[in-house]
Amino acid sequence: MTEGEPLVxxxxxxGHLDEIGQRLVEHVELTVIAVGVxxxxxxxxxxxxxxxPQLEAPVTFVTGTLYTIPSLALFVLLIPYTxxxxxxxxxxxxxxxxxxxxxxxxxxxxxxxxxxxxAATGMGYAPRERLWRVEVPLALAAIIAGVRVATISTIGxxxxxxxxxxxxxxYFILIGIQRFFSTELLVGAVCSVALAIVADGLLVLLQRRLxxxxxxx
Amino acid sequence: MPxxxxxxxxxxxxxxxxxxxxxxxxxxxxxxAGRICILVGPSGSGKTTSLKxxxxxxxxxxxxxxxxxxxxLREDPVRLRRRxxxxxxxxxxxxxxxxxxxxxxxxxxxxxxxxRIRTRTLELLELVGLDPDRYAKRYPAQLSGGERQRxxxxxxxxxxxxxxxxxxxxxxxxxIVRDRLQGExxxxxxELGTTVLFVTHDIDEAIRLGDRVVLMRDGKLVQYAxxxxxxxxPANDFVAQFVGAxxxxxxxxxxxxxxxxxxxxxxxxxxxxxxxxxxxxxxxxQALAMMLQSDAQVGVVFDGDRYVGVLTLAKIGKxxxxxx
Numbered sequence: 001m002t003e004g005e006p007l008v009x010x011x012x013x014x015g016h017l018d019e020i021g022q023r024l025v026e027h028v029e030l031t032v033i034a035v036g037v038x039x040x041x042x043x044x045x046x047x048x049x050x051x052x053p054q055l056e057a058p059v060t061f062v063t064g065t066l067y068t069i070p071s072l073a074l075f076v077l078l079i080p081y082t083x084x085x086x087x088x089x090x091x092x093x094x095x096x097x098x099x100x101x102x103x104x105x106x107x108x109x110x111x112x113x114x115x116x117x118x119a120a121t122g123m124g125y126a127p128r129e130r131l132w133r134v135e136v137p138l139a140l141a142a143i144i145a146g147v148r149v150a151t152i153s154t155i156g157x158x159x160x161x162x163x164x165x166x167x168x169x170x171y172f173i174l175i176g177i178q179r180f181f182s183t184e185l186l187v188g189a190v191c192s193v194a195l196a197i198v199a200d201g202l203l204v205l206l207q208r209r210l211x212x213x214x215x216x217x
Numbered sequence: 218m219p220x221x222x223x224x225x226x227x228x229x230x231x232x233x234x235x236x237x238x239x240x241x242x243x244x245x246x247x248x249x250a251g252r253i254c255i256l257v258g259p260s261g262s263g264k265t266t267s268l269k270x271x272x273x274x275x276x277x278x279x280x281x282x283x284x285x286x287x288x289x290l291r292e293d294p295v296r297l298r299r300r301x302x303x304x305x306x307x308x309x310x311x312x313x314x315x316x317x318x319x320x321x322x323x324x325x326x327x328x329x330x331x332x333r334i335r336t337r338t339l340e341l342l343e344l345v346g347l348d349p350d351r352y353a354k355r356y357p358a359q360l361s362g363g364e365r366q367r368x369x370x371x372x373x374x375x376x377x378x379x380x381x382x383x384x385x386x387x388x389x390x391x392x393i394v395r396d397r398l399q400g401e402x403x404x405x406x407x408e409l410g411t412t413v414l415f416v417t418h419d420i421d422e423a424i425r426l427g428d429r430v431v432l433m434r435d436g437k438l439v440q441y442a443x444x445x446x447x448x449x450x451p452a453n454d455f456v457a458q459f460v461g462a463x464x465x466x467x468x469x470x471x472x473x474x475x476x477x478x479x480x481x482x483x484x485x486x487x488x489x490x491x492x493x494x495x496x497x498x499x500x501x502x503q504a505l506a507m508m509l510q511s512d513a514q515v516g517v518v519f520d521g522d523r524y525v526g527v528l529t530l531a532k533i534g535k536x537x538x539x540x541x
Contacts (some may be wrong), residue, residue, distance in 0.1 A: 119309025124299035
């Protein structure tokens, strides 16, 4: 960092509130799309695994492998195909959500007590009705736990996508590094962390709202 | 409510075979409409398998099960199950639904209008002794074991099924609660006239609740009889052993003073003044206990104020031996 420069220049912060707001919107957009699309794909794959358990090993292998690819490398590798686009960013971000989401959805649905399942079948729930009205509601706690982890890690990863021009708060971090400007770097990092904490809190509230029975014991 | 809703349930040569093992072996018996039939036997005797073949949670290998003459195998399993009440030991209430929602499950599946479901739910909670104001909006986790089992019975009865299957429903509650639940099951069944098939491994429960008892061993029916006959005339040594060496005492529980051989010729004045006073509706077991406690060796039977006669220990003993 430059000699004599303070760690944070508050006048820069107050002068850039508009841009911070704009980056916030970007960051939230990238995250919501990634977790949303990731959830839809993960839910479909989880249902397949529930129906055909032999699919669990291959699906876990593929999503686990995706998860191990360094994010920076993945984004750069995709550029020749999808360019510096939001699509490039989302392909990477979605890939990283799958492992954790699939595992939690499968675990949640399998965790429904056997007696509840038997009672549901015995009373005349058709398999599809049983899934949507009994198994999925009871799996919600585990499912939302997975969404929380996926959301937090995606918010962190979005800072990396700044490198391919899809930055959110990552843009501040990138520019801060390039200009040796600690204020901008810190604003990017702190805002990203704050967003993760707020998002996690909102998901906790959502879970309480959706599972009122969990607090009734 | 009229006792007209029960259906006849007939097992016709039903066999269930797993890979190398026969779970149920050519089982045949008929439960008359509106009766409670208890399937009893040691573990592995095939009683639960038999029960689950009625609502097709398990499919028989061969044979037929008929409800009011209709073969269950010819029906759509989902539709069939909505017409058969089902209660299991762990209850299986839906933890994410309130008690009222749980009880309304089958009517909801059947598409009843909301108002009718609501009325029916309240009616059922009353029937099983759960005050709707207190319990309707609670979740299962907020209920005791006995209360949950009541809710389970209410849920099974919601759509007025002609047949109710119960798989060791009172196996997990303490003896005092079990005794009360058994009494209430008899009351409710008496009011509704539902045909009940009930699995237990507890012979005392079978004797108390059953109009008929199917005693099973290794997948086979060993004896099908009313409880009194099972106790008085066990078909073989296995039955005698299963009902217990004290089967004579158990039989006394089923017999009443009114049905006993009372000697009307002995004059009241000649009997020991300490002899206990018995009524015709008392069980012989109660009578015996009173007679033994009074040390009088006899009891005097009164129907209201009218002297009926004298009951002796010897006569009671004779009833156990021959089931007169």
